[in-house]
Amino acid sequence: MKLLQKTAVFLLVFVLLMAAGTVCAQNETTSDILVIYFSRTGEQYTVGVIDKGNTSIVADMIADATGADMFEVLPEEDYYPYTYNALTDVALKEQREKARPAYQKENLPDLTQYSTVFIGAPVWWGDWPMIMYTFFENEDLSGKKLIPFTTHEGSGLSGFDKKLASAVPGSDVLDGLAIRGNDCQNRRDNVRTAVNEWLSKLGY
Numbered sequence: 001m002k003l004l005q006k007t008a009v010f011l012l013v014f015v016l017l018m019a020a021g022t023v024c025a026q027n028e029t030t031s032d033i034l035v036i037y038f039s040r041t042g043e044q045y046t047v048g049v050i051d052k053g054n055t056s057i058v059a060d061m062i063a064d065a066t067g068a069d070m071f072e073v074l075p076e077e078d079y080y081p082y083t084y085n086a087l088t089d090v091a092l093k094e095q096r097e098k099a100r101p102a103y104q105k106e107n108l109p110d111l112t113q114y115s116t117v118f119i120g121a122p123v124w125w126g127d128w129p130m131i132m133y134t135f136f137e138n139e140d141l142s143g144k145k146l147i148p149f150t151t152h153e154g155s156g157l158s159g160f161d162k163k164l165a166s167a168v169p170g171s172d173v174l175d176g177l178a179i180r181g182n183d184c185q186n187r188r189d190n191v192r193t194a195v196n197e198w199l200s201k202l203g204y
């Protein structure tokens with residue numbers, strides 16, 4: 001009987017220690033850096049039909065290098081076409097109407113735990129896709145370091161940094177990075193090098 005009791009106590013202590021260990025491990029691995037991005041698959045300019053979006057490739061590289069958590073901005077209702085010309089029409093209409101398309105919030109982490117947020121999107125008609133403004137206006141990113149990145153086919157950063165700073169008053173916007181979408185699909189090693197050089201200049 002005594003032996004049974006001892007075994008039971010031992011097992012209980014063991015289980016409690018394991019549980020505590022798991023909690024600690026979770027806390028240790030939780031980053032204070034977040035990568036938020038919007039990106040599309042389907043037919044894209046100069047690259048044909050892609051099954052991983054250009055911006056999502058850069059977002060993965062940033063998260064790999066920094067250990068950041070990730071959040072993909074996905075439309076609540078996905079009415080964006082998967083053919084390039086049709087997509088440009090929808091995007092232009094949204095921009096002209098200053099639309100604020102809704103995004104899915106189910107997997108949005110608690111933003112208060114992050115001090116640095118990398119934020120990326122494709123350049124759409126020289127600007128952030130309108131859904132990103134919905135995000136900036138709905139979520140509290142003030143007081144954080146915000147670091148923009150774009151993928152594009154010629155327009156570069158397109159003032160994403162200044163537009164982000166004015167959409168999120170009280171944030172500290174650092175130097176952004178612009179990568180050619182085509183390079184994401186076809187020259188991935190070069191892109192990784194550019195991403196890593198940019199991160200180390202920023203101190204990450």
Ligand SMILES: Cc1cc2nc3c(=O)[nH]c(=O)nc-3n(C[C@H](O)[C@H](O)[C@H](O)COP(=O)(O)O)c2cc1C
Binds near residue numbers: 038044053054056088
């Ligand atoms: C609606 C739309 C508008 C675009 N407007 C621009 C633009 O103004 N300047 C530019 O350089 N590229 C523009 N592009 C090209 C995209 O920025 C580029 O292909 C980007 O890498 C796509 O990223 P994604 O695969 O993450 O969605 C546009 C593409 C789309 C679909």
